[in-house]
Amino acid sequence: MFLHVVDAQYLGEYCLWLKFNNGAEGEIDLAGELEGEVFGPLRDRDAFKRFTVDPEIETVVWENGADFAPEFLYEQMTELTSARTPAS
DSSP states (O other), X not given: OOOOEEEEEEEETTEEEEEETTSOEEEEEOGGGOOHHHHGGGGSHHHHHOEEEETTTTXXXXXXXXXXXXXXXXXXXXXXXXXXXXXX
């Protein structure tokens, strides 16, 4: 199954809540990914907040053309969720 972002909401700072087409949902913190020519401008929180879910490429995109692959976002989300879940 190919992963696609179906919904996204801004949570604050550089964090988003994402929902994927496989039903998975959760938070992601992109602060550590905002480097370089394309992603660096998104350190401006006003710019970061102005994202949409592009219906064609089915991921989160910004006005400056920046986007992250849904697979990358999913991996980051599941890693963050695992880090927050205490071991039994």
